[in-house]
Amino acid sequence: MSAISILPERCTGCQSCEMVCSLSHEGSCSSSLSRIRMKKWDEISVFMPVVCQHCEKPPCMTICPTGARTRSPETNAVVTDEKRCVGCKSCLYACPYNAPVLHPNTKRTMTCDLCNGQPLCTQVCTTRAISYSPEGDLSMERKKAFGQLFLHSIKSR
Amino acid sequence: MIKGWKGKRLRIDLSLQKAWSEDIPAADLRQWLGGRGLNASFFSQNFQSPISPSSPENPIAFAVGPLTGSLAPCSGWTSIASFSPLFDLPSYAFTRMAGHFGVPLKGAGYDQLILQGKADRPVYLWIDNGEVKFEKAASLWGKETTETTVAIQEEKGDRNMEVLCIGPAGEKQLPFANVIHRLSWTGDHLGLGYLFGVKQLKAIAIRGKKPVTLHDPQRFLNLCLTLKERIQKDQRMQRVKEEGTFSLFGRDDGMMQKNGKRWLPSDPVKQWATSLRTHLSGQEGCFSCPAHCGGNIQYQEGTFGGIHLEKAWHLGPNIRVYNGEWTLKLHRLCLAQGLDPFLTGSLLSHVMEGAKNGLLPDQGPQQPYHIWDQGEKAFVILRQILDGKGNGFPLSTHSPSQNEDLDFLADILPFCMIVVNRLNLMTASNMIDLIYAATGYALSKEDLRDIVWNIRKMESRLQNKGIYLNDESSLPDLGEGQISEILRKEKRINESIIHRITS
Numbered sequence: 001m002s003a004i005s006i007l008p009e010r011c012t013g014c015q016s017c018e019m020v021c022s023l024s025h026e027g028s029c030s031s032s033l034s035r036i037r038m039k040k041w042d043e044i045s046v047f048m049p050v051v052c053q054h055c056e057k058p059p060c061m062t063i064c065p066t067g068a069r070t071r072s073p074e075t076n077a078v079v080t081d082e083k084r085c086v087g088c089k090s091c092l093y094a095c096p097y098n099a100p101v102l103h104p105n106t107k108r109t110m111t112c113d114l115c116n117g118q119p120l121c122t123q124v125c126t127t128r129a130i131s132y133s134p135e136g137d138l139s140m141e142r143k144k145a146f147g148q149l150f151l152h153s154i155k156s157r
Numbered sequence: 158m159i160k161g162w163k164g165k166r167l168r169i170d171l172s173l174q175k176a177w178s179e180d181i182p183a184a185d186l187r188q189w190l191g192g193r194g195l196n197a198s199f200f201s202q203n204f205q206s207p208i209s210p211s212s213p214e215n216p217i218a219f220a221v222g223p224l225t226g227s228l229a230p231c232s233g234w235t236s237i238a239s240f241s242p243l244f245d246l247p248s249y250a251f252t253r254m255a256g257h258f259g260v261p262l263k264g265a266g267y268d269q270l271i272l273q274g275k276a277d278r279p280v281y282l283w284i285d286n287g288e289v290k291f292e293k294a295a296s297l298w299g300k301e302t303t304e305t306t307v308a309i310q311e312e313k314g315d316r317n318m319e320v321l322c323i324g325p326a327g328e329k330q331l332p333f334a335n336v337i338h339r340l341s342w343t344g345d346h347l348g349l350g351y352l353f354g355v356k357q358l359k360a361i362a363i364r365g366k367k368p369v370t371l372h373d374p375q376r377f378l379n380l381c382l383t384l385k386e387r388i389q390k391d392q393r394m395q396r397v398k399e400e401g402t403f404s405l406f407g408r409d410d411g412m413m414q415k416n417g418k419r420w421l422p423s424d425p426v427k428q429w430a431t432s433l434r435t436h437l438s439g440q441e442g443c444f445s446c447p448a449h450c451g452g453n454i455q456y457q458e459g460t461f462g463g464i465h466l467e468k469a470w471h472l473g474p475n476i477r478v479y480n481g482e483w484t485l486k487l488h489r490l491c492l493a494q495g496l497d498p499f500l501t502g503s504l505l506s507h508v509m510e511g512a513k514n515g516l517l518p519d520q521g522p523q524q525p526y527h528i529w530d531q532g533e534k535a536f537v538i539l540r541q542i543l544d545g546k547g548n549g550f551p552l553s554t555h556s557p558s559q560n561e562d563l564d565f566l567a568d569i570l571p572f573c574m575i576v577v578n579r580l581n582l583m584t585a586s587n588m589i590d591l592i593y594a595a596t597g598y599a600l601s602k603e604d605l606r607d608i609v610w611n612i613r614k615m616e617s618r619l620q621n622k623g624i625y626l627n628d629e630s631s632l633p634d635l636g637e638g639q640i641s642e643i644l645r646k647e648k649r650i651n652e653s654i655i656h657r658i659t660s
Contacts, residue, residue, distance in 0.1 A: 012441050012451075014447075016228065019227065023381075030369065044461075120382075127398070
């Protein structure tokens with residue numbers, strides 16, 4: 001199992017992840033060209049990056065009518081075969097994270113491809129809101145975070 | 158096709174409710190490089206002498222640089238200029254605003270935005286990827302900044318767009334009113350809230366997703382990754398990341414120095430800082446910034462962002478408020494009402510000192526003698542001012558701008574002055590490399606010096622000061638070791654400005 005782990009409480013909304021993603025994949029900088037998207041709620045200072053979680057049983061793969069969503073054997077990432085994708089948006093609706101987006105120019109689905117196993121967004125995220133675990137450390141990171149939260153809620157009672 | 162820049166200026170006339178775009182020649186972009194120069198150049202070409210800040214013709218100019226909206230670290234700042242209401246005589250003034258506003262402006266396809274005219278009823282601007290609409294703001298008039306921001310985002314169905322708005326203070330045209338975006342970042346020292354209020358402009362809502370194209374994307378990516386790593390690994394930056402700008406408190410490189418001498422915080426000041434720190438919860442960052450120096454505050458009704466040491470200081474020990482909670486309340490009131498925290502602090506200090514010396518005018522805010530707590534007293538006085546009892550209180554100063562001789566290295570692009578000037582983590586050479594990779598323009602340090610020199614000549618002319626630099630050699634060398642000198646000058650000037658305002 002490999003995936004990008006998100007801890008929204010650490011995100012500061014700087015959008016560096018979006019910029020490095022669009023720059024490395026498209027050669028220009030824009031949040032509309034990024035595979036990772038930051039969502040924000042200004043009034044409570046909450047920011048949350050949203051990115052493909054490369055699920056174990058991906059609904060996008062199941063629903064794709066042309067078989068364009070496939071799992072890469074090298075990185076274990078769920079990626080789009082642009083030749084097969086017809087831009088029907090089925091995967092956009094099927095994804096529980098709302099992670100896939102349409103490329104503004106090609107109108108094909110684009111999602112995180114894990115940058116060949118070294119995601120750049122995790123490198124530029126200085127608060128470690130985004131981290132990558134190729135061999136399942138992800139669950140440990142999340143367990144720790146949840147454990148801290150649980151401990152805090154018990155102590156505050 | 159121009160790389161890095163967009164080559165367009167968006168002109169908006171609020172009186173006629175018209176918007177149009179103009180080309181900015183590539184030669185001009187190279188000559189002025191970034192936002193501060195573009196703004197000064199616009200004013201220089203269009204105004205022979207300063208005009209009244211309250212006149213409809215008075216423009217408000219927002220401009221960005223070639224690295225805005227890219228991965229370049231700390232490049233999310235926006236240059237702003239206008240004829241300011243804060244001075245006895247109308248004077249050209251400029252400032253820079255941290256945050257995210259410049260990014261969607263560039264994404265909408267513009268390097269510069271010029272607002273002129275005066276709406277006949279309250280409006281807000283909706284700039285959506287280059288398309289401009291004038292929306293009615295009658296229902297927003299009177300609302301605080303949080304309500305305004307959320308209402309506009311909900312109306313347009315996009316919580317990710319940026320909103321720059323004024324609060325009730327701006328609507329009442331208080332000279333020290335301010336604009337606020339993301340409910341945190343402010344364009345200080347310019348009286349922007351007053352200028353928006355005069356134009357009956359409640360807010361600018363902006364969404365821009367057009368990509369910033371680059372001359373050499375791979376080189377640019379490598380440079381940015383190297384710089385981000387360097388900034389991230391710096392020890393001082395680690396402290397800034399943990400405590401925001403509060404980590405600079407009481408240090409040599411902090412801002413708490415008096416008359417150039419090192420100043421050690423007294424016990425009440427230490428307690429003030431400690432009580433503030435207990436409310437810090439999480440960080441907040443400008444666009445593409447690895448520092449995240451803004452601190453979120455967890456207090457009473459919830460979480461809110463945007464506190465920095467400088468702002469807190471002006472609403473804390475600077476007005477003898479040593480209770481951190483009152484500082485937070487004052488800061489929260491400033492953000493909600495759309496007030497400049499620096500000028501508010503200076504004004505409160507003036508009122509409180511003036512009351513002691515019997516200098517307050519009869520129609521001004523009155524000292525609440527029945528209140529002993531200094532923080533509560535400040536809060537009550539500020540409320541009096543906001544309720545109209547202090548409108549017109551003299552706040553003007555003879556100083557044309559707080560930026561006259563400082564941090565232009567960060568300012569001309571614009572960039573984050575904390576990273577560039579205060580912590581010395583990005584140098585002129587780094588910027589030159591980034592500009593080349595972004596635009597293909599091979600700039601030399603001498604070119605950079607010339608640009609700075611020309612911008613300052615223009616600004617001096619606009620400020621009616623004449624050319625005050627007789628000798629070009631008096632410009633600080635933009636070499637890598639000289640940035641600390643700029644920093645020292647900045648401190649001295651900031652101190653003298655505060656001194657002038659408070660006295």
